[in-house]
Amino acid sequence: MRESLVSIAGLGSVSPYGPIAGLIPQRAISPVAITAWATEGLRRAFLVEPFQPAKIVPGVKTRRLDRLSAWALVASSLAIRDAGIDLSQVDRSRVAVFFSTGFGCVELTESFFRSAAANGWGGTDPITFPETLANSPASHVALFHGLRGPNITIGSKRFGGESALIQCASLLRHGQADLAIVLSGDTITQAVYEWYEASGLLSSACYNEEPWGDGCGFVPSEGVAAVVLERADSRGARTYGHLREGRWTAGGHSLEVVHTMLNGAIPDLILCAGNGGPCTPSPAAALAREVGGQDAVIIPPDAVAAGMTDTGALLHLIVGLSNGPKSGLALLLGTSGGTSHDHGFAALLLELP
């Protein structure tokens, strides 16, 4: 897919790094102890510290929303602010919202189940039910900002963020929108965390205060990252880069596909979007070395973004752009296990300004 006309105009995120417009200042953070539910001993995760959304986005009302929707509102607002866009001056029927999520509004789904457990299926909460739908956060973003363009929510195992970026760029390229907000995120709940735990997927760092234990498994993370996409040169505004091409598949020969995308070029920067990392060696890092050789700067998976298993790509992108070269050709690479020659992968090629 050729996406030469699509520009990354703004970034915003609500993550364990905090609510931030634009790039994320480099700093290491540690997992924190979970206190939202009773645990059998220490259990840690990368968690979003509670904050008041209205202090960051004046006028936003989140009291009746779950955290995912509230974070989506804040992250989208920060990204729009970072892009320097005044929505009152924009034709909002031409602004799309594209959201990817792994577990959707799982907090409210659990809440709805609790009301069913307490009162029976005949006594569930009518206020909660519509908000359990996975597209609620994207709908709230549209409602808050008055965005009447396509409003789409997807799930894609391991590659939700990449898939959303690629498909949203496609909307712009085909003239179905002029501007778009791509969001990706999830929340950690007891059911999600304990599912990871029962599946044996967690890092030893979830259970003790040591940094990274044996390096296998991951530390669950949460948050929402947002990227403003627009047709390049539509405002002559600053850009973080242009999306040139993107692919994601559930299997196949990733190296061949990436080489075809690069068309003989060597990327200056490769951002590894390891999901379920930081497991050593990361399949994405191995692929990055094959693609980039000795010259490319390879940024390993960010542990916080990697903990957002299906939806970390946008946070990987923001962290990677924050810490790598600011110009040249960049490749965002994600993989999903399998053999080195036939596995699911996602690749986005960016031209940095």
Place this chain on the structure above:
Amino acid sequence: MSELHRTIVITGVGVVSPYGTGLARLQEGMLSGRCCLTATTDLYPGFVGTAAQVEGFTLETGGRSLYSRTDRLAEAAARDAVAGMDRTDAAFRESGIVMASTVGGLSEIDPTIAQGPAAWYRRNGLERAASYPVARVADSVGEDLGICGPRCTVSVACASGAMAIALAANMLLDGVAPMILAGGSDALCPFTLSGFNSLQALDAEACRPFDQSRRGLNLGEGAAVLVMETLDSAMARGAEVLAVLRGWAMTNDASHPTAPHKEGIGLAECIRLAMEMASVGVDEIGYVNAHGTGTPLNDIAETHAYELAFRERSSPIPVSSTKSYFGHCLGAAGALEAAITIMSIRCGALLPTLRLADPIASTGVDWLRGEVRRQALPMAMSVSAGFGGSNAALIFGRDGSRP
């Protein structure tokens, strides 16, 4: 890009509905006017209402146990859609999958999970919970058919199925896969029944879309999958073209978290954009398969949308809701209704809304009711809308209508 590359065609339609598996059963049932909605009390303790189930549905899964009923319905529809295709072909293996669902694996989970997830996993197994993410629906289809191209599952409430088809069309234009299986699947489950019941959105009896006395919707279940590719791809492999996807569009009302815009402005704009993409005028659309849930708010807003979008027509636009036959299948609805629209075009039959005795007064809409209207139908539209204000419109044409 040539016209052949730009033309998106449908070369397969797979359906699992309360009529059974296959488009032929759906066609036979609907053309005969048979309603699958039945009074039921066994969907959860205390439930009294009307719904449409896929009775006696089984699927040979080769020993796999982790797939939910939603996944199984999707797999069955996908198998039906690709019946007769060479599954060993490289292009088939590289196909993309864009499914839609709102329920996903919720049908496999019960309320006690909220009282202690870890204990629930020990009792019921991790695999049941693993089907919860909606992404699982596309993965299950891909794994069942050995397809490894790009995959995702759309979850935009009741507009999901139509949006999956629209996104698949965009992906084909981008050349990211040689072929895409696109559709939707949702199973009946206590979670959604209870939710709609709590909202007082269910009609205890069979629903009456667009009737003045409508009282709400009925839920159904099923799945539909379309095989989509570009016309040049279909011609190269000698595939029969069942229909052409002439236009598609998606919009959002941005007016209310659950209710549609009262004047149907967002939906009308969606219809206008789809016609603009298809380069067709309002008189060229011969039929609209409506969203038509039977709820008081949806149906009046939708009526306003048709009056607005088709106000330049020389005659009222023929409209019906086929949810009156087997209910609202949520994330599958848009895909099932796309399949029904294609069927209508191919057999020249405009299906009536069942039980439509006293339609909403409208000078702009020709409410289809009573008998099936037999006439040539070169082009028709399927319209979907959902909680969160999302709208989608798809325009299908007969093979050969373009180029």
